[in-house]
Amino acid sequence: MRNQGTQRLTEIVLRAVLAIGVTVALYWAALHTHRRWTWANPLITTTAAVVVVLYALRVPYETYRLGSAVLTYLLGPATVALGVPMYLQGMRLKQSLGKLALVVLVGSLVGMVTAGGVAWMCGASHEVVASAIPKSVTTPIAVEVCEELHGNPAITVAMVLITGLLGSALGPWLLDLVSIRHDHAVGAAVGTSSHAIGTASLIQRFEIQGSVSSLAMVMAGIFTSVLAMVLSWFWH
Amino acid sequence: MRGLSILVGFHAVGLGLHRLGVPLPAGVLGLLLFLAALMTGVVKLKWVERTAGLMVRHMLLLFVPLLAGLTVMGDVLRKDALALIASTVVSLLAVLLTTGGLANLLLGDVVDAKPGDATID
Structure with a gap:
C-alpha cells in the first residue's frame, strides 16, 4: 500500500515538474524570440509551442492541465499582487483618481452590457452569455466572476485572451483614428477594455499610459465583480 | 519568500x-x-x-x-462561434470608444507628474 502511495506521489510530482519545467523553458525562449521579433506575442508563441510539444509526445491536454495546476493556482496570489501597481499608481495619479474611477466604472458597465447583450441577441445559451459578461477584465478575476454567474470558465478565458490580444493590437491605433491621444485617456481605455495584455503592450511603449492602464485594469476588475454580484441577485 | x-x-x-x-x-x-x-x-x-x-x-x-485548453474546446467554440466573435469584437470596440471618449473629456486636462516618481517594477 505504502509503495503504491509513494509511486502515485512520485508520479504527481514528476508530472508537475515536467509540465511546469517545459512551460517555463518555452516561455523563456518565447521572451527571447519576442526581443528579436517584437510582433511575436510571448503568450501565443509559448502556448503554440506547448501545444506542439503535447501533440508530438502524445500527452493529453488533461494530463498537462493537472501537471501545470500550480501555475493556474498562482493566478490567485497574482490577483492579490495587482494591489502593488494599484497602490503605486494610485499614489501617483492621486489628483485624478475619482474621475478615473468614474470613467472605468462606466466602461466596465458598457463592457458587461454589450458583451452579454450581443451574445444574447445572437441566440447564445445562458452559459455562453454568462461567460461573455466578464470578458473585459483580467483573467483571474474574469474566471471568478464567470463562476459566480454560472458560466463556463474555459469560454471566458478564451474571450478574455482574444479581447486582450485584439485590444493591444488595435486599441491604440483605433483611439488615434478618433483623435483620442491623451496619455490618460489611452491608458484608461486600453486598461478597461484589454486588461493585462493591453497594459503590458502599453508599458513597452509609453510608461505613463501603462501606469494609467494598470490602475484602470485593476479598478475594472473590482467594479465588474461588484456589478456582477448585483446582477446575479436579479438573474438567479 | x-x-x-x-x-x-x-x-x-x-x-x-x-x-x-x-x-x-x-x-x-x-x-x-x-x-x-x-x-x-x-x-x-x-x-x-x-x-x-x-x-x-x-x-x-x-x-x-488555460489558453492551451482551447485545443479541447472545439465543440463549444463551433456551436456558438458567431455569438462569441460578435460579442468579443462589439464589446471591445464599445468599451474602447466610450472609455476613451469619456476619459478624454474628464481627464484630457491632466498634466503628468514627473516620470519616474513611481514605477511598476
Missing part, C-alpha cells in the same frame, strides 16, 4: 471569506484586503514589491495552461 507568503496568505483569507459566503471572488477579496493593508502600513511595500513585480510582469506565463 516573505513576499510570496504574504500574497498567498491574503489570497487564502480571500478564499476563506468567500467560503463563508461573501459574494465577491476570492482573489478580489484578497486584493482589497491587501490594498487596505498597504494603505494603512500594516504591510510594508518593500516586503512585497519584488515578488509582486515579478508576478505581475510574468503573468502571461500563468495564462499558458
